[in-house]
Amino acid sequence: MIAARDARENAYCPYSKFKVGAALRTIDGEIITGCNVENCSYGLAICAERTALVKAVSQNKRHFVAAAVCAEMGDTFVGPCGACRQFFVEFCENMPIFLCRPDLTYKETNSDALLPDMSYYDVLGIRRDSTDQEIRRAFKKLALMLHPDKNKNDPEAQDKFLKMKQAYEVLKDTDLRRKYDLYGEEGLDKRPSNNNYHSWSYYEKSFGLYDDDEEVVVLTSADFFQSVTSSDDYWFVNFYSPGCSHCHTIAPIWREFAVRMDGVIRVGAVNCQEYWDICTNNGIRSYPSLIFYPSGQQYSGDRTVEDLEDFILSALPRLVIQVNSKEQFSEDEDETMYLLFFCQDRDDEDCPSDRTKYKMAILL
Numbered sequence: 001m002i003a004a005r006d007a008r009e010n011a012y013c014p015y016s017k018f019k020v021g022a023a024l025r026t027i028d029g030e031i032i033t034g035c036n037v038e039n040c041s042y043g044l045a046i047c048a049e050r051t052a053l054v055k056a057v058s059q060n061k062r063h064f065v066a067a068a069v070c071a072e073m074g075d076t077f078v079g080p081c082g083a084c085r086q087f088f089v090e091f092c093e094n095m096p097i098f099l100c101r102p103d104l105t106y107k108e109t110n111s112d113a114l115l116p117d118m119s120y121y122d123v124l125g126i127r128r129d130s131t132d133q134e135i136r137r138a139f140k141k142l143a144l145m146l147h148p149d150k151n152k153n154d155p156e157a158q159d160k161f162l163k164m165k166q167a168y169e170v171l172k173d174t175d176l177r178r179k180y181d182l183y184g185e186e187g188l189d190k191r192p193s194n195n196n197y198h199s200w201s202y203y204e205k206s207f208g209l210y211d212d213d214e215e216v217v218v219l220t221s222a223d224f225f226q227s228v229t230s231s232d233d234y235w236f237v238n239f240y241s242p243g244c245s246h247c248h249t250i251a252p253i254w255r256e257f258a259v260r261m262d263g264v265i266r267v268g269a270v271n272c273q274e275y276w277d278i279c280t281n282n283g284i285r286s287y288p289s290l291i292f293y294p295s296g297q298q299y300s301g302d303r304t305v306e307d308l309e310d311f312i313l314s315a316l317p318r319l320v321i322q323v324n325s326k327e328q329f330s331e332d333e334d335e336t337m338y339l340l341f342f343c344q345d346r347d348d349e350d351c352p353s354d355r356t357k358y359k360m361a362i363l364l
Contacts, residue, residue, distance in 0.1 A: 027064065
């Protein structure tokens with residue numbers, strides 16, 4: 001600290017009048033100092049911490065055991081700027097840093113503590129513009145890797161997992177995510193509970209049941225109203241709960257159904273454990289509940305791919321007509337375009353099935 005104070009007196013700061021000195025102690029006991037240097041022509045300044053660090057590195061000294069920064073700003077202990085903190089992290093292990101005043105009163109911290117906490121996006125390893133589905137996929141991947149059940153020899157496993165789960169709980173909630181983006185953790189006036197979690201097998205088998213299926217749209221509180229209830233699109237939505245055995249039984253059927261109906265209707269899924277508000281607002285009382293929109297009709301038939309297809313095709317407008325004469329076209333005054341199938345009879349093997357024709361009619 002004395003060396004940093006002495007270096008402060010050499011500061012060149014005729015514009016700010018704010019003197020700063022810094023000192024680094026190398027692993028072999030040598031002390032290397034630096035001070036801040038300003039530049040009037042370009043508005044540039046070189047901080048004292050970087051001056052000392054650059055001097056040390058230029059002398060091939062790259063292992064340090066402590067640092068001190070000396071400045072005077074009332075009752076405040078002045079720490080390194082953001083750029084200097086990054087330099088410390090690049091070249092220094094987590095070492096003690098003494099923030100002192102010219103009278104040698106000081107506050108001790110360390111290089112790790114000076115860095116900002118990882119953002120929730122960093123914790124999950126995702127971009128700030130990640131979609132809800134990308135957030136869930138990232139969380140599931142990390143949950144399987146970091147779960148305490150799989151890291152029993154790591155005493156910090158639970159803390160790591162809970163921190164990661166906290167990030168997920170905030171980012172999956174539209175309102176909390178917006179507040180976090182604007183104000184950081186301090187803006188979260190209602191943090192989700194973060195002290196409970198499911199078993200590893202739950203995250204492997206039950207979490208994100210449809211997250212890896214491209215044809216099944218995973219709906220959330222943020223997009224259900226806009227995409228489904230206030231849209232004219234045809235939707236068939238599976239309201240499910242991860243703990244429901246029947247929901248797991250129908251999952252492969254629902255996936256196959258979504259593939260077959262791709263482009264005909266939108267096929268969705270809502271996790272009622274995650275988005276209970278959607279399920280409550282739609283009157284869901286049992287799982288799985290399969291509801292067709294925009295009519296709101298609930299399906300109660302057999303849960304096979306063919307039966308689900310027949311239900312949807314019967315609910316859609318009938319756009320296929322049997323043409324028996326060319327006069328039928330001459331009577332059409334709105335110049336509608338038609339796709340014609342020429343078949344010898346209904347049993348013609350080369351003729352598309354009624355189901356296929358209905359699907360194509362919707363696609364057109």
